[in-house]
Amino acid sequence: MDTFLLDPLLRNLLAEDLEHSDITTEAIFSPEDQAQAYFIARHPMTVVGMETVAARVFRLLDPSVVCTDAVADGTRVETGTALLAISGATRALLRGERVALNLVQRLCGIATLTTAFVDAVRHTKATIVDTRKTTPGLRLLEKYAVRASGGRNHRYSLSDGVLIKDNHIAACGSITEAVRRVRARVPHTINVEVETDTLAQVEECLACGVGVIMLDNMDLATMRQAVNLIDGRAIIEASGGVNLDTVRGIAETGVDIISVGALTHSARACDIGMDWRS
Structure with a gap:
């Protein structure tokens, strides 16, 4: 601290x-x-x-x-x-x-x-991470609590890394164009992550060579297909509606990271x- x-x-x-x-x-x-x-x-x-x-x-x-x-x-x-x-x-x-x-x-x-x-994802490859859904003014403390108890931190703030989300894509027109604009402005030392909710978007991310692909609110069957499709070419993050009843199944699909907003907001x-x- x-x-x-x-x-x-x-x-x-x-x-x-x-x-x-x-x-x-x-x-x-x-x-x-x-x-x-x-x-x-x-x-x-x-x-x-x-x-x-x-x-x-x-x-x-x-x-x-x-x-x-x-x-x-x-x-x-x-x-x-x-x-x-x-x-x-x-x-x-x-x-x-x-x-x-x-x-x-x-x-x-x-x-x-x-x-x-x-504990729920023990003996899988998945790491539990937090989100920016923190109590206003207490992010420093809340993210410390996650890290001190065995979790990891996602971005601390918007300046920590590139995460192209659904509204960025909707406003820009496509994943490909959003990634192009980012790479024209952002230093090469910063990784690029993109949020996806379909296999077609996953394929577009792979074509763009993004470093981290987020699978947002996918069912387990689709998530497994996405993991197989990515096949180690990017870090895979699962997100959206994760709880203690579902997290083990998500981890067993082979994703690398599971982001859980509930850690800090609930x-x-x-x-x-x-x-x-x-």
Whole structure:
């Protein structure tokens, strides 16, 4: 996690929650009051963000806060596991509690779902990757959660690579013309990917020599035909409507990559509590 990018994001989230002050905490506790608390898993989960995110939230509020025993990113834990110990000024612990929990509950939810998808395609050649369907403002964190739990990242942003999608093709007129225009402008070091939904489009991509062919919303039979047609001449990505019931069958067609928007747009937040110790 690049703290140069992370810290401004965390400061903005803290400012959103604190605004002018925490009037409840400041009314009850003095600056000298000290406390200790633990983050506790309320159910089995894959953990991400204890040291990299939660601890950093508290340290940005108060550098004297001590965070120890952080469970490592990507670790699978059972109900009741202590994930992080925090000690320091009571005011800092209470001010940072909600922002830290909101973030790690979200990240652990993404990590737990990613783990399930990775497990589902184990012993196939397919790699599980995310998409740009992320929560606005949280892409850095959400894509980190995918990567830390066994998945891989697709494009981080529109500047990362060429992906010619259906609307590009519709507006341009054809795959061939879209690829021609891209190659006239884009450096040779950048690969070209094209989204397809028919075998005819796959054949057109092969004729253009594109590097990555996306098979979008194809049924398994058509996908197998496409894999055989491509025959190793391009990296093959499967996309569209992928879920835990269908992902194994998709992987067994022989595709290289399966992109799953649900990893970030539909992951259910994990239940993590901050338990106080007197």
